[in-house]
Amino acid sequence: xxxxxxxxxxxxxxxxxxxxxMDIAKSISEGLARNVLSAEVNGEVWDxxxxxxxxxxxKLFTWNDPAGKxxxxxxxxxxxxxxxxxxxxxxxxxxxxxxxxxxxxDVDLGDRTLTPEDxxxxxxxxxxxxxEKNEFTxxxxxxxxxxxxxxxxxxEYKLELIDGLEDGxxxxxxxxxxxxxxxxxxxPTTSPIKAVKLTSLAGAYWRGDENRKQLxxxxxxxxxxxxxxxxxxxxxxxxxxxxxxKLGQELELxxxxxxxxxxxxxxxxxxxxxxxxxxxxxxxQQEKAGYQMVVTxxxxxxxxxxxxxxxxxxxxxxxxxxxxxxxxEEFLLKPMNCPHHCEIFxxxxxxxxxxxxxxxxxxxxxxxxxSGELHGLSRVxxxxxxxxxxxxxxxxxxxxxxxxxxxxxxxxxxxxxESYTAQISLRDxxxxxxxxxxxxxxxxxxxxxIEAVAEVDMETTTALGEAAFYGPxxxxxxxxxxxxxxxxxxxxxxxxxxERFELEYIGADNKPHRPVxxxxxxxxxxxxxMSILIEHTAGKFPLWLxxxxxxxxxxxxxxxxxCKELKEKLAVHDxxxxxDERNETxxxxxxxxxxxxxPFLLIIGENEVADNSIGVRVQGEGDKGSMQFDAFVEYFKxxx
Numbered sequence: 001x002x003x004x005x006x007x008x009x010x011x012x013x014x015x016x017x018x019x020x021x022m023d024i025a026k027s028i029s030e031g032l033a034r035n036v037l038s039a040e041v042n043g044e045v046w047d048x049x050x051x052x053x054x055x056x057x058x059k060l061f062t063w064n065d066p067a068g069k070x071x072x073x074x075x076x077x078x079x080x081x082x083x084x085x086x087x088x089x090x091x092x093x094x095x096x097x098x099x100x101x102x103x104x105x106d107v108d109l110g111d112r113t114l115t116p117e118d119x120x121x122x123x124x125x126x127x128x129x130x131x132e133k134n135e136f137t138x139x140x141x142x143x144x145x146x147x148x149x150x151x152x153x154x155x156e157y158k159l160e161l162i163d164g165l166e167d168g169x170x171x172x173x174x175x176x177x178x179x180x181x182x183x184x185x186x187x188p189t190t191s192p193i194k195a196v197k198l199t200s201l202a203g204a205y206w207r208g209d210e211n212r213k214q215l216x217x218x219x220x221x222x223x224x225x226x227x228x229x230x231x232x233x234x235x236x237x238x239x240x241x242x243x244x245x246k247l248g249q250e251l252e253l254x255x256x257x258x259x260x261x262x263x264x265x266x267x268x269x270x271x272x273x274x275x276x277x278x279x280x281x282x283x284x285q286q287e288k289a290g291y292q293m294v295v296t297x298x299x300x301x302x303x304x305x306x307x308x309x310x311x312x313x314x315x316x317x318x319x320x321x322x323x324x325x326x327x328x329e330e331f332l333l334k335p336m337n338c339p340h341h342c343e344i345f346x347x348x349x350x351x352x353x354x355x356x357x358x359x360x361x362x363x364x365x366x367x368x369x370x371s372g373e374l375h376g377l378s379r380v381x382x383x384x385x386x387x388x389x390x391x392x393x394x395x396x397x398x399x400x401x402x403x404x405x406x407x408x409x410x411x412x413x414x415x416x417x418e419s420y421t422a423q424i425s426l427r428d429x430x431x432x433x434x435x436x437x438x439x440x441x442x443x444x445x446x447x448x449x450i451e452a453v454a455e456v457d458m459e460t461t462t463a464l465g466e467a468a469f470y471g472p473x474x475x476x477x478x479x480x481x482x483x484x485x486x487x488x489x490x491x492x493x494x495x496x497x498x499e500r501f502e503l504e505y506i507g508a509d510n511k512p513h514r515p516v517x518x519x520x521x522x523x524x525x526x527x528x529x530m531s532i533l534i535e536h537t538a539g540k541f542p543l544w545l546x547x548x549x550x551x552x553x554x555x556x557x558x559x560x561x562x563c564k565e566l567k568e569k570l571a572v573h574d575x576x577x578x579x580d581e582r583n584e585t586x587x588x589x590x591x592x593x594x595x596x597x598x599p600f601l602l603i604i605g606e607n608e609v610a611d612n613s614i615g616v617r618v619q620g621e622g623d624k625g626s627m628q629f630d631a632f633v634e635y636f637k638x639x640x
Contacts, residue, residue, distance in 0.1 A: 004055045015052075022048040022188060025060055035062040037187045038071035045071065047138055047185040063192075063224055073098035075136060075175075075186040076126075076193055076222040077105050082178035083125035084218075088112060092155045093180070094206060094215050100485065101232075102221030106204050108157065114216055119198040126222075130193040134176040136186035143167035146181065157206065193222050195229035199236070203372060210370050239482055244534035245376040251539050251596060253530075254377065263374040263381030265527060270547040275526055277545050279362055282386055282411060282522065289407060291358040291388060296340035298364060302330040307500055308339040309436045313469050320366055333366040338519060341389040342501040345515070350505040352393060355515065356400050360388035362526070377531035384526045390518040391503070394444070397493065397516050401452040404520045408476060408489040411522040415533060416542060417488070419479040421459040424449055426472050428465030435469050437496035445493040445516075446472045470496040473519075480536040488529065492519040539597045540619065544640050550577030551593045555586055555605035562609045566602070566629075573633050577602075594619055600636070 001017040005024060015024060021039030025032045025048070036048045040059040045067050052058070061068035077096035084107065085091050094106030141149075143162065149172075150158040158181050162170065173182040175190060197220060204217040223229045240246075248254050253271030260266065267275055283293065299322050305311040311319065314335075322331040334340070341359055350357070364384045373379055392400050412420055426446055427435050435442065449472050453460055467473060471494035475487050494517040497503075504512040523529040533541070543549060550570065552563045563579045570577065577600070580589050586603075593601055603615035607626070614632050616624040627635065 003052065005052070006055075006057045008059050017053050018051040020049050020051055021046065021058060021060060024058065032060070032062075036060050037062060037068040037192070038185045040067065045185050047136070047188070049135075049188050050138065050185070070098045071185050071187055072192065072224070073103040073222065074184075075190070076196075076220065077103035078136070078173065078175060078178065078180055078182070078186065079126050079129060079190055079193060079222075080105055080122070080198075080218070080220055081107075081180060082129055082176055083122050085178060086129075087122060087125055092153075092157055094157045094204075095161075096180075099219075102199070102219060104217050104219045106206070106215040106217050108213070108215050114201060114218070116201065119201075119218075122218075123196045123198055126193070126196045129176055130190040130196075132176060133189050133191040135189050136173055136175045138184055138186075139172045139174070140168075141170050141172050143170055146170050146172070149179070150181070160207075192224045195223040195226045197221055197229055197233065205370070205372070208370070210372075235482055239484075239535070242482070242535040242538045243376075244378070244531040247534050247539040248376070253534070261381070262371055263369055263379070265377055265380055265382070271530070273547040274541065274545055275530065278523065278526065278529070279386070281414065283360075285407060285410065286358075286360050286388065289358070289403065290356075291360045294341070294344055294359050294361050296334070296337060296344070296361060296363060298334050298366075299331045300334055300340060302332055304339045304343070305332060305335075308342070308497060309470065309500060310336060310339070313436070320368055334363070335365050335367045337361055337363040337365065337385060337387040338389055338497060338517075339501075341387075342497055342503060342517075345391050345503055346501060350391075350515075352505055352507045352513070355505060356390050356392035356396050358388060358390045360386075363387050377527040380527050383528065386521050386523040386526065388520045390520065391498070391505075391515040392518065393505075393507075393513070394516055397448045397518070398452050398455075400518055401448060401491065401493065402455065404491050404518060405452065405456060405474070408491065408520070408522040412476060412478060412489065416536065417478040417480070420488075421461060421477050422453060423466070423475040423477055423487075424453060424460055424462045424472070425466035425468075425475055426462065426464050427467045431465065434465075435467070437470065437499070441495035441499070442472070445495050448493050449474055449491075468492055468494075468519075470494050471519075478532075480532060481538070482535075486532050488524050488532065489522040490520070490524060493517075494519060540599075541597070543599055543636075546597070546599060548577050548596075548598050549575055549636075550600040550602055551598045552577065552579045552602045552604060553586065553589045553593070554579070554581070555603065557581075559604045559606075559609055563604050566604070566614065569629060570633075573637075575633070575636060590617070 002014045003017050004012050005015055006012050022033060022036060025036045038061045039046055039048050041052060041056050063069060063072065074097065077098065081093055081096060088109060090110060092108040096103060096105035143165065146162050147159060150162065161181060171183060172179050173184060173186055198218055199221060200219045202217045203214045205214050206212040221232060251270065252268050254265050254267050256265060302311065305319065319335060320333040322333060344359060345357065362384055364382060366382050369379055369381055390400050427442060453474065471492050473490050473492035476489040477485050478488050479485055498515050498517050503515055505515055507513045552567060554560055554563050567579055580593060582589065590601060597619060599619050601617040603617060605615065608615050611626065613626040613628055615626050616632060618624055
């Protein structure tokens with residue numbers, strides 16, 4: 001029997017049924033076959049060696065493709081598990097997925113404790129096993145046999161995972177002397193794994209439940225070439241220098257206090273200046289686009305979130321109750337702004353002439369995160385969203401979505417994020433229980449996003465199962481200066497919350513109609529955005545945003561009157577800064593202020609006073625010589 005294989009360029013070739021992606025690669029070239037790691041078959045990523053029995057659309061993945069890297073790292077997790085089991089017999093295994101840069105595996109070592117000093121031996125064992133060039137083999141297995149296998153291994157974690165699987169949909173993967181419960185896919189053999197680094201150890205509660213046992217989580221990364229590992233480790237070192245937690249402390253931007261509570265950041269004066277400038281910029285752009293700003297409380301009655309569906313969806317553990325003196329009242333800390341905004345829309349009758357109604361708020365919300373998941377500003381318990389909700393007619397959805405899309409792009413580019421893609425996040429058709437609302441509403445919302453994005457020149461990807469529970473969304477994925485990908489702004493189309501809140505407007509036909517709601521947050525949250533911006537810029541913020549644009553450094557106190565006059569003249573031109581009057585050497589002052597990432601160091605000595613000029617030093621670039629005041633102001637303004 002022959003089958004038709006369709007390639008990404010539309011070309012169709014015939015192959016015998018049972019052929020594999022690897023066979024197909026070999027039919028094209030041996031060089032391609034050597035590099036193929038996995039393949040997409042009818043939208044699903046498969047092992048390159050798995051037989052294809054029916055007509056299929058196929059895409060081959062190599063190390064240069066994200067899906068190829070993911071397969072490589074997933075297989076590396078299995079190789080790690082094999083190495084660990086051979087060195088520490090009796091180890092029990094939780095889950096070991098690929099992540100964006102590498103993999104991790106959660107393991108139970110019993111009464112053993114793994115330390116960083118143990119990792120090099122495991123790395124060497126992994127390389128030793130990789131050189132055996134063992135094949136990754138896939139085997140379908142009955143649920144009873146799977147249970148029997150892991151009962152014999154006495155691995156309760158795998159048994160718990162099997163308990164949630166359907167009989168007939170369970171697969172094992174084996175390589176060398178190791179077998180694991182796994183859906184796959186995997187690379188053909190262990191041989192492409194040439195460079196290994198186990199990067200860190202951490203604790204992780206089994207299945208994320210802090211009431212369950214804490215396992216040891218080992219992170220690692222692998223590469224097909226030693227040179228690539230070296231480059232990666234250099235990038236990691238640069239990332240450590242840019243860590244927003246380190247820079248936030250050094251630059252005095254924000255702080256945490258155990259007395260206030262974990263995950264609750266407090267903004268120091270310099271950080272507050274940056275935050276307020278970001279908000280002012282967005283507020284100005286929103287006002288130009290017809291938004292109206294509102295303010296809503298930090299708490300709400302439980303019934304509000306029951307109505308919205310958030311309470312049932314996320315469960316009571318995600319909401320923090322507020323004690324009130326009156327019995328029968330139950331208030332919760334606000335975890336999102338949209339229910340409050342629905343109530344603002346509903347507070348009086350609305351006409352179609354008012355639509356689209358665009359309301360925005362820099363609203364602080366609170367969500368419980370486990371202490372082990374907190375991370376600087378990027379994972380907190382209290383954060384402020386640059387939230388807005390647009391209420392419009394069905395006919396206005398595409399136009400409003402496109403205007404929000406342009407605003408989000410404008411904001412990201414203003415902040416220096418030139419490289420970004422958009423991810424269209426849709427529902428998972430196989431898990432309808434994850435979502436609220438009718439199929440009709442979902443179809444309309446998804447189609448609106450797909451049609452709108454098709455009209456703009458943007459690189460997009462589609463992710464099934466990544467939609468919010470009430471509607472599909474467009475997530476902006478930005479790349480920072482180190483090439484790392486972050487999810488920032490989001491736009492969501494929602495037909496469901498207006499229905500749950502019974503929102504209505506009176507149409508031109510004098511009849512009630514249901515509005516459509518668009519959720520939008522270009523920054524996402526001020527805290528997480530700041531964490532990414534700090535690391536992207538390494539603390540050297542854009543000139544318009546930085547708290548202090550200059551520091552005046554007098555060579556001697558006798559020049560202080562000139563320095564104060566200069567500071568006042570610069571303030572007239574909205575150029576902000578201060579005078580470093582400390583009793584320190586010039587060298588120390590220059591070094592300290594360079595470390596504070598202040599863009600301009602203005603050195604004032606005898607020559608500058610005599611010439612009525614400014615000695616200009618640019619942070620990171622060095623001495624620019626003397627300038628007259630007007631020349632410096634023009635030079636400065638051209639950099640904004």
